[in-house]
Amino acid sequence: MRTIHDRGMDIKAEKLYLIEQLARLEDIEIIHQIKDILSSQKEPIAGYKPGGGPITRSELVARARDSNKAIKEGRVISIEELEKESENW
Incomplete structure (x- = not known):
């Protein structure tokens, strides 16, 4: 094998x-x-992470829920803020 x-x-x-x-x-x-x-498979694979590893359906749903919660709580930044922040990376 x-x-x-x-x-x-x-x-x-x-x-x-x-x-x-x-x-x-x-x-x-x-x-x-x-x-x-x-x-x-116990949990279906819904896609793949940037590094190539699998992401399960429940992980994807959890990430979406976390993102929606962050948006509702105002924990977001503008594109301009992100661009400025990324200059220091």
Whole structure:
């Protein structure tokens, strides 16, 4: 079995490898098994963070709620303030 550590590959490369293998796969039973594994994930992946790691649906919803709360509480800054602040980064 291939692992990230065995080949020194990052997760994107591993995914691409799996996509290539799936594209060639003709065994419907294996395809069903893969679908079962993917659907059995405890929490669905809703997207990916800038670094490539997954973000789950509940994490995304929590971030949206936190953002909405911050807006309602006035904890926001203007684009101009952000640009000025970013000059010090």
